[in-house]
Amino acid sequence: MECVKYLEEDFGFYMPEAIIRSCLKNRLVRTGLLTVKNGIYCVTESFKLSNSAEIDADFEKSRKEYDEIIGRLYDYCSNNGLLDVNKLALEEGFENYLTRPDKNTQHAITIARFIVEHEDEQGFKDKLDNIEEGLILYTGIRYSPDLSTLGNWRGDLIIFLDAEHLFSATGLNGVLYKSLFDNFNDLINDVNRNKKNGNITLRYLEETNKYIEAFFYAAKKLSNEKGV
Incomplete structure (x- = not known):
């Protein structure tokens, strides 16, 4: 599938073909952003008017943050006597x-020191959290098998979402994370349609609900105090 090749060439992401087919067919075509005829996908006017520019901006911001952290880590290694560090190996x-974290990673001690020394720096932890979350999402998608073979377990599967997942689902974490969650939800629906026994269900715990209620209570209180 050409989309797999172009996605890797343009963005450096390798995605399983089944994942891309599902996103194209069940999300972009269904929402009118693409049309498909004889296996060929074409963008529509709706796609041109969509918020793709905002998604591109979020992507560029994330990539710059990643490059910044990697560059600073490389400089940190050089400044601490590791002059022959391979940048690609360091990145890996x-x-x-x-x-x-359970894996014996090369330069793990140096990486840990770098993080500890900079964790109190304004914005550093947020950038690190964004990178970590993105890596986890990408790793999960990358190693997903064909959707038709998913769900070989028997019975139901319940996935519990934390507060950040729910914020992403409602768009409070931005367009990019809402898009990722929507794709995740679409994949679950595909699995449920193809699975004969049992379903995947998304739920959240009572503690998560209390956290969200407290979050919005604090936000409302702060807003009232500032007269917004």
């Missing part, structure tokens, strides 16, 4: 450190 080690 950094990603493994965030997503596989």
